[in-house]
Amino acid sequence: MSPVGEHATTVRRTPLRLLLAGLAALLVLAGCGGGGESSGGGASGETRTVESERGPVQVPAAPQRIAVLSGGLAGDLFTLEAPVVAADPRVLGVQNDASGFPPSWSAQAQQQGTARLASEGAGLSIEQVAAARPDLIIGGGQGFTAAQAANAYPQLQQIAPTVLLPAFTQWQDQLTRIADVVGRADRVPGLLQAYQDRAAQVRGALRVPPQPTVFLYQARDGKSYVITPTAALPRIATDLGFTADDVITKADNPPLFGTGDSFEVSQELLPRVADAPTAIFVPIGQTPLDQLRTNPVYARLPAVAANNAYEVPSSSFRPDYQGAMTTLDTFATLFR
Structure with missing residues (x-):
């Protein structure tokens, strides 16, 4: 479910x-x-x-x-x-x-x-x-x-x-x-090129934090989910010089949710799976990162403890074209 x-x-x-x-x-x-x-x-x-x-x-x-x-x-x-x-x-x-x-x-x-x-x-x-x-x-x-x-x-x-x-x-x-x-297929090459140009521009001006990076969200029911490296958001981050952590291996090849872009992690296992030095959170469950910082489970994560945890819009998780472009702009602001 x-x-x-x-x-x-x-x-x-x-x-x-x-x-x-x-x-x-x-x-x-x-x-x-x-x-x-x-x-x-x-x-x-x-x-x-x-x-x-x-x-x-x-x-x-x-x-x-x-x-x-x-x-x-x-x-x-x-x-x-x-x-x-x-x-x-x-x-x-x-x-x-x-x-x-x-x-x-x-x-x-x-x-x-x-x-x-x-x-x-x-x-x-x-x-x-x-x-x-x-x-x-x-x-x-x-x-x-x-x-x-x-x-x-x-x-x-x-x-x-x-x-x-x-x-x-x-x-x-x-x-x-x-x-x-x-x-309207004739419009796609120009849009893809605009993304590539903006990604190159953002990448050239970024201060990339310690790598690798784990991508997370908490659902409305309080359950924790980790986003897989092949999902859209980690791929966008990769275009900007980030490295998505191998969370699949750390979680012992867990069953994937939906289209395979995330999986549930228990509170007991989360510190082991999400131990990357940098974390990016998506507020899909409407719980902002500032609130999650006060959660004892999330507070134990290395990225949160070291103040290397960041939040991107919910539209970054499964983005359309505009969501992808907005994600680039968000990274440009977060990691100047």
């Missing part, structure tokens, strides 16, 4: 005949309304085939009304300047601003008039998705929203072409795949 409820799979289901009747009514209204937009086709009517977790899917060549069922995927769509008509705003460990969207893409969502598909603690609403009249639905990725989309896939297909993406470990792979699905 996820420490932050990632395996919750609530889906508000509607009998199929009622759903189809509702969809038919929505399509009639769409045809009578302004703009001439309809569900299931792009502005040009042309389609292309892309890969999905459920096999090849024909999607609009130039989608005009995209519904994205995972907040972890939505940010990349806004980065690509794709038209997002509706989005699930929930991102692991991130608190939304007054608009109800994550701060990193709140402005774009408001500018586009993007509708929120779910509120905190709510499940996937098929009715909400249908009401948005999307011509393309994108789901999958990491976390409980991926399970929700998978469970609702037959119903979602009745609304619009639906692409379920795999759980990416690295933000570069996610960005590239999303860009391919929405026909």
